[in-house]
Amino acid sequence: MTAATMLQEPYMEVLARLGDVQQQINEAVRQYAVRQAQHQILDLETRVQSWEAKYGCSYDLFAYRTATDESYVHTLNAATQTQEWEADLFTWEFYATELKEWRQRLATLSA
Amino acid sequence: MASATRYFERVIARCRELCTGVQVLARDERPARALLKITARYGDYDIYITEVVLFDDVRKYAYYVLQADSIIAGFDNAPDPDALKLKYGTHYAQHRLELIPHLHSAAKTQVSLTDALEFEQFIAWIDQYL
Numbered sequence: 431m432t433a434a435t436m437l438q439e440p441y442m443e444v445l446a447r448l449g450d451v452q453q454q455i456n457e458a459v460r461q462y463a464v465r466q467a468q469h470q471i472l473d474l475e476t477r478v479q480s481w482e483a484k485y486g487c488s489y490d491l492f493a494y495r496t497a498t499d500e501s502y503v504h505t506l507n508a509a510t511q512t513q514e515w516e517a518d519l520f521t522w523e524f525y526a527t528e529l530k531e532w533r534q535r536l537a538t539l540s541a
Numbered sequence: 542m543a544s545a546t547r548y549f550e551r552v553i554a555r556c557r558e559l560c561t562g563v564q565v566l567a568r569d570e571r572p573a574r575a576l577l578k579i580t581a582r583y584g585d586y587d588i589y590i591t592e593v594v595l596f597d598d599v600r601k602y603a604y605y606v607l608q609a610d611s612i613i614a615g616f617d618n619a620p621d622p623d624a625l626k627l628k629y630g631t632h633y634a635q636h637r638l639e640l641i642p643h644l645h646s647a648a649k650t651q652v653s654l655t656d657a658l659e660f661e662q663f664i665a666w667i668d669q670y671l
Contacts, residue, residue, distance in 0.1 A: 477568045495636035497620040502665035510610050516617040517578070517591035517603040524569070524593050531573075 461540060467536040474529040481522040485512075489526040493519065545575035545594035552592065553658045554629065556581055559664055572596070583667060586613065591659065599639065604663045606671065613671065615645035616658045623652040 432503050437445070437455065445451045478489065495502045496519060507514040549568065557563050560581035567578040579590040586606045593601040603617035624643035625633035642657045658666075 464641070465566050471650060472649055489654055492614055494637070496622075498626070500622045500626075500633045501623055507645070509640060512602055514603065514615075515588060516604055516615070516619040517589065517605070520593045520601045521567070521578065523601075524574055527574070528571065 450513055451512060464539050465534065467532055467539060469531065470532045474525050474532060477525045478522065481518060484518070489522050493523065518532075542568055542572060542575050542594070544598060546570060547576045547590070548594060549575065552577065552590070553579065555661060555664075556645060559583065574642075583664065584671075586667065586671065588663075588667075590663075597621070599640070600657070602658065604658065604660070606667060611648050613648075614666075615641070615649060616655065616666075618642040618657060619643075620661060621652065627654050628665060629651065634642060 437451070442451065445454050448454060481492075482488060487495070494504070496515060503515075506515045512518075553563070553565060556579055560583045562580075562582040564580050565577070565584070566580055566665055567576055571614060573596045575594045577590070577592045581588050581590075583606075587609055589603075589604045589605040589607065601618060603619070604615065605612055606614045611633075615622045618640040620637050620639055620641050621643060624641040625636055625639075627643070629636050642655045644653050644655050645651070646653070
């Protein structure tokens, strides 16, 4: 996917003196996209870490245990702090999946 | 995700019509998935709603009715092992990735299978059974 954009005159004049304009634009956009991806990842990591701290495991392990381990689920159900674990599961999955996808995007930008 | 936006608007609007103290705790709409979390007061009960809508219109939900921090009823479609076992018997673990609509009652000590539920049906259930 490509997109055309208009470059404002002051920027064009400076870049034209520095070499290949298109190459410089591509590099500037790449650096901006990398910073934005890093910002997203940092934010998502903070969110995911809050559930990792609460349940003491990764999302994948939590999802596996809550679907297969009856005694674990009964323990979660019995405690006030964790009785709403299904809401945590879905919210955690939401952000863990976003985090995984943003890490893949960053890897693609950095390749 | 326009369908998720419309659905969330409808849930929030109905929640404000029917409940008091409505707080949208989280609303995060992204290209592939959308999240909504609400808390509100309905009669004598606190209710907590979590909805996740995926790009293919798969919907994951957890609705809780609480009284004094105890779950009176909880509807969700997580692959809970008790619910999986009710539906599939001893080989339930093979189905651990499926969404299983079910109801928790009696402070989450009892589980029964249900049809998939939306917010309005949840409120109607409270009116009928609590």
